[in-house]
Amino acid sequence: MKSATFCLPMAAVAGIGFALLVHAPIGNAQQTQGPSEGKGSSTAALASIDLAAEFEGGLGRQLRARLVTIEPGGHTAFHSHTDRPTLEYVVQGDVVEIRNGVEIAHHQGEMVRAAHDVSHWWENRGTVPVLLLPVDVFRP
DSSP states (O other): OOOOOOOOOHHHHHHGGGOOOOOOEEEEOOOSOOOSSOEEEEEEEEEEEEGGGTSTTOTTOEEEEEEEEEEEEEEOOOEEOTTOOEEEEEEESEEEEEETTEEEEEETTOEEEEOTTOEEEEEOOSSSOEEEEEEEEEOO
């Protein structure tokens, strides 16, 4: 399989820190948990910054950017954003997020916000790979 490359406009990258998502639920799932392991998904580290020297209170935290690929029919593992806020940009494709038991459709070009009250997983029900660009603050 060929690897895909992409470029984000600098304005899009800069906007990650300020973006909020307006989304519409597409269904009510009774499920509050999801798969314990991913299937047909992979994550590549792009960059990180150790925040200890950046500001007071940054000790033990990093800011990181990754690229998540979800193949058609694939999904990520269920996970929580407790103590790990994230902004996630949908670079390519249409994807369904199962957030706190509710299905939400997201499309290319959308920014998804996940704060401390979010537990979710992602599923690709389409025919092309989904590319997500999460940027988060976390404890390594």
